[in-house]
Amino acid sequence: MTFEQRQHNAIAEWKALDEKPCIYVGAATCGRASGALKLIESVNKELKKNRLAANMIEVGCIGLCYAEPLIDIAGADGVRVSYRNVTTEMIPQLINEHLINNNPVAALALGVVGSSKISGIPNLFDLPVLKPQERIALRNCGYIDPENINHYIASDGYRGLKRALKMSPDEVIEEVKISGLRGRGGAGFPTAVKWQFCRKAPGDEKYLICNADEGDPGAFMDRALLESDPHSVLEGMLIGAYAIGTTMGYIYIRSEYPLAITRLKIALGAMEDYGLLGDNILGSDFNFHIKVKIGAGAFVCGEETAMLFSIEGKRSVPRSRPPFPASSGLWGKPTNINNVETWANVSAIFDKSGEWYAGYGTEKSKGTKIFALAGKINNTGLIEVPMGITLGEIIYDIGGGIPDDKEFKAIQTGGPSGGCLPKAALDLPVDYEQLAAAGSIMGSGGMIVADTDTCMVDIARYFLTFTQNESCGKCVLCREGTMQMLEILTDITQGKGNSSDIERLLELAEAVKIGSLCALGGTAPNPVLTTIKYFRPEYETHINEKKCPARVCKALISFYVSPDKCKGCMACLKACPVGVIKGKSKMIHIINQEGCIRCGVCLDVCPPKFKAIAKVTGSLP
Amino acid sequence: MREAIKQFTKSRENLIPILQEIQKAEKYLPPEAIYEVSRFLNLSENEIYSIATFYAQFRFARPGEHIIKICLGTACHVRGGINILESIERKLNVQAGGTTKDGKFSLERVACVGCCALAPVVIVDEDVHSKMTMKKVETFLGPLLTGSKKKVKMKKINDF
Numbered sequence A: 001m002t003f004e005q006r007q008h009n010a011i012a013e014w015k016a017l018d019e020k021p022c023i024y025v026g027a028a029t030c031g032r033a034s035g036a037l038k039l040i041e042s043v044n045k046e047l048k049k050n051r052l053a054a055n056m057i058e059v060g061c062i063g064l065c066y067a068e069p070l071i072d073i074a075g076a077d078g079v080r081v082s083y084r085n086v087t088t089e090m091i092p093q094l095i096n097e098h099l100i101n102n103n104p105v106a107a108l109a110l111g112v113v114g115s116s117k118i119s120g121i122p123n124l125f126d127l128p129v130l131k132p133q134e135r136i137a138l139r140n141c142g143y144i145d146p147e148n149i150n151h152y153i154a155s156d157g158y159r160g161l162k163r164a165l166k167m168s169p170d171e172v173i174e175e176v177k178i179s180g181l182r183g184r185g186g187a188g189f190p191t192a193v194k195w196q197f198c199r200k201a202p203g204d205e206k207y208l209i210c211n212a213d214e215g216d217p218g219a220f221m222d223r224a225l226l227e228s229d230p231h232s233v234l235e236g237m238l239i240g241a242y243a244i245g246t247t248m249g250y251i252y253i254r255s256e257y258p259l260a261i262t263r264l265k266i267a268l269g270a271m272e273d274y275g276l277l278g279d280n281i282l283g284s285d286f287n288f289h290i291k292v293k294i295g296a297g298a299f300v301c302g303e304e305t306a307m308l309f310s311i312e313g314k315r316s317v318p319r320s321r322p323p324f325p326a327s328s329g330l331w332g333k334p335t336n337i338n339n340v341e342t343w344a345n346v347s348a349i350f351d352k353s354g355e356w357y358a359g360y361g362t363e364k365s366k367g368t369k370i371f372a373l374a375g376k377i378n379n380t381g382l383i384e385v386p387m388g389i390t391l392g393e394i395i396y397d398i399g400g401g402i403p404d405d406k407e408f409k410a411i412q413t414g415g416p417s418g419g420c421l422p423k424a425a426l427d428l429p430v431d432y433e434q435l436a437a438a439g440s441i442m443g444s445g446g447m448i449v450a451d452t453d454t455c456m457v458d459i460a461r462y463f464l465t466f467t468q469n470e471s472c473g474k475c476v477l478c479r480e481g482t483m484q485m486l487e488i489l490t491d492i493t494q495g496k497g498n499s500s501d502i503e504r505l506l507e508l509a510e511a512v513k514i515g516s517l518c519a520l521g522g523t524a525p526n527p528v529l530t531t532i533k534y535f536r537p538e539y540e541t542h543i544n545e546k547k548c549p550a551r552v553c554k555a556l557i558s559f560y561v562s563p564d565k566c567k568g569c570m571a572c573l574k575a576c577p578v579g580v581i582k583g584k585s586k587m588i589h590i591i592n593q594e595g596c597i598r599c600g601v602c603l604d605v606c607p608p609k610f611k612a613i614a615k616v617t618g619s620l621p
Numbered sequence B: 001m002r003e004a005i006k007q008f009t010k011s012r013e014n015l016i017p018i019l020q021e022i023q024k025a026e027k028y029l030p031p032e033a034i035y036e037v038s039r040f041l042n043l044s045e046n047e048i049y050s051i052a053t054f055y056a057q058f059r060f061a062r063p064g065e066h067i068i069k070i071c072l073g074t075a076c077h078v079r080g081g082i083n084i085l086e087s088i089e090r091k092l093n094v095q096a097g098g099t100t101k102d103g104k105f106s107l108e109r110v111a112c113v114g115c116c117a118l119a120p121v122v123i124v125d126e127d128v129h130s131k132m133t134m135k136k137v138e139t140f141l142g143p144l145l146t147g148s149k150k151k152v153k154m155k156k157i158n159d160f
């Protein structure tokens, strides 16, 4: 069968979905963690009970994780409505009202997918969380079945590859150059330049790698892409391989992502069946093979030279560059490494054009970027926005602000290599240069929002614990310097800090930065430096007053029963895991501070109508 | 020789995948398996240990029947993951990294499983439990402790 025939069939299959009612269930890892698989069971049961003929499709993640589990229902008229926070109990009502009575349930709906209008339900893309978004890399996420290659093809998939194969490799690289695409894995290196290096490197045997190690603890865009639309990434890899002139590719994916691995393997199998992988791809003389390598749990493997060693079956310890992988990579051969999101952008660029892509973004940072919003923010999830949008728009318009009307305190960008930016940065346009100028980085796109209950010293200590743990140990300053910094930070959070600590931290930070070979050590001090820069008084309060203003650092806080509020209900007394709350029914309870482990269970269980437990820092009232 | 090894070619590149297959089958890397791999790939056992111990994924002791992983990634940390960890540690009377005396549970820390939007997250065997609270801990621990689906009262777990 020719590819055109396959395209034709795929479109027919996609269109046929409209002939019957259809239920789309968001079943990526986040959907599953919220109970999507149980919903599928109960939808099936309900359809059977009502003898309804309908399709059911497992789709990926549209990014609105706060509203998970999400299901979309399209009735006989094809109008598709997205329902949020669905439980199994809601299924009978939804099927009955929407599918049988053709009466979409406005009270449970999130929005209408597409352009149809239904009174009482907004259109999905008019919602504040979606309106400012531009979906390029995430174009199909949440719409198509990631395990069905026909869905991808029907959504204009592999058109970009076809176009690229008609161009010369140099023209392909030129197109990427026009797009202005920069690597989405962290450093933001211009993709076309990297490809050009590797293409020009002498040697017939070259390799290509997709970096799906996604080590930033707090970022999940690569997982979502691979689980929701693996072909967009794979198509990008094919285009890159053709441009660079390589026949062998690897996907290095972390083992913590089992569903992404499964879907990748399904996608690779389908590509082989369709002549999109292997020899003579789409009838051309271009050959390409892909192997999946599963990571073994080391953050440093995400660093490109370390990754090479890991694929070769060695300890993944970074080495100095040059030589860059583009000239000497896997087994000493020229190797090109790009991130998952970078590849997903490449396929979109070739489906449309480089010029179209460059129409988004700022002067030096073109296109869009996916961010993972998490922490103290209402609309947690994945967003894709044009570069240049401000942090404030991301947090308040898209993210819906801070839960429980608490106050925004800081936003952490760039993971362990990045920094914490304060309120004053809310007007900052987000691109590579601006974030760097503020002392943070774009990184892979993790954004963790902190409110006034988040302690910035604790955050710095958290990241240092992470980098200290993950340092491969090769460079003395990364290994020992982060250890010393961590000890100082731990002392500060335990009330054992002294007045010279901040200066010592700054001094060590400089040394670690200079003395580390790779960016793990080179950027490890960033969370400490930015928190000192923007939140120095908070450090000083810990050190001088032995208080934690955010009431997080356990050594500096106490739990206390307000005698005037306690009604003696015994809830905390029963729940205390170490039995240090004394009292009797209807008699005021008292926490014995000596034995208290400050777990906070008492605060959790104290009935909201009493609010008798207080968390305090410093001396007790 | 183990089935897990046979499917591979004798190439150094396959070392980590082989170890991963063995761990999948046995839940850890027993010394005999390392010996077999060393013969198969013609590498010294020492060399294999130097590589295997580098990667956090590999275990060298048999884990418990159930493996409980507590996420301490950034999002989970900010949302109080450490309190969840400590409360499970207390309930099972075991520290992260250890296995209960009866061999039923192993407790491990992980740094992000990619469900940050639903933090804090705990993974029990293969199931991801999201938006954990200290109260919710008992809803999944309870049934595992008693082996029944019945919800167990907090008090009972305290006595454990």
Ligand SMILES: Cc1cc2nc3c(=O)[nH]c(=O)nc-3n(C[C@H](O)[C@H](O)[C@H](O)COP(=O)(O)O)c2cc1C
Binding pocket: A182, A183, A184, A185, A186, A187, A188, A189, A211, A212, A213, A214, A215, A216, A299, A300, A301, A302, A303, A304, A305, A337, A338, A339, A340, A342, A444, A518, A519, A520
């Ligand atoms: C410690 C460390 C961890 C990294 N982790 C990742 C990662 O998880 N994913 C990724 O794509 N790049 C990661 N990088 C960046 C890679 O080294 C490399 O720059 C990137 O994969 C190149 O792809 P890009 O040009 O498409 O961004 C990491 C770098 C360092 C120093």
Ligand code: FES
Binding pocket: A217, A218, A219, B071, B072, B073, B074, B075, B076, B077, B111, B112, B113, B114, B115, B116, B117, B119, B120, B121
């Ligand atoms: S930080 Fe816990 S899942 Fe990402």
